[in-house]
Amino acid sequence: MLDETYTHVLVAYDGSTDAKKALVKAINIAKRNDAALTVAYVVDLRSPHLFADKPGKITELAEEHAKEMQNEIEEKLKEAKFSNYQLRIEKGNPKTVITYDLIDEVSADIVVCGSNGIDSYDHLVIGSTSENIVRYSTVDVLVVK
Numbered sequence: 001m002l003d004e005t006y007t008h009v010l011v012a013y014d015g016s017t018d019a020k021k022a023l024v025k026a027i028n029i030a031k032r033n034d035a036a037l038t039v040a041y042v043v044d045l046r047s048p049h050l051f052a053d054k055p056g057k058i059t060e061l062a063e064e065h066a067k068e069m070q071n072e073i074e075e076k077l078k079e080a081k082f083s084n085y086q087l088r089i090e091k092g093n094p095k096t097v098i099t100y101d102l103i104d105e106v107s108a109d110i111v112v113c114g115s116n117g118i119d120s121y122d123h124l125v126i127g128s129t130s131e132n133i134v135r136y137s138t139v140d141v142l143v144v145k
Helices: 017-033 058-079 094-105 120-126 129-136
Strands: 008-012 036-043 085-091 110-114 140-144
Touching: 008 017, 008 094, 008 129, 017 036, 017 058, 017 110, 017 140, 036 058, 036 094, 058 085, 085 094, 094 110, 094 129, 110 129, 129 140
Parallel strands: 008 036, 008 110, 036 085, 110 140
Antiparallel strands: none
């Protein structure tokens, strides 16, 4: 019989509606499995939807946006009364940071992500982050719709 319990859940978060659903699902999976949870928000400095309409330096805007995401995530975890987590705010391409770096770094055995992220233009041009995770992940992946 296969071991169907998870010890470390990694969830990709970008603030989108599907990512919010994925966070709730990931928290519930972690609770049911008595597992640790890592919530990863990857700041993609190439994302025009985050920075194009705001004056200022991209780095400062990215840090401000990351703080907003951190507050959102921590509020959801507090509401769920879940404390066995770590929050990772990284810079780079979410597709590669999550798939090739974080899975191994945190020893995740499942990745949870939303089916559609916040940047639909990026999806049209080079494919979605969730699609990349499903294709190249070395562990189970749950895509939340």
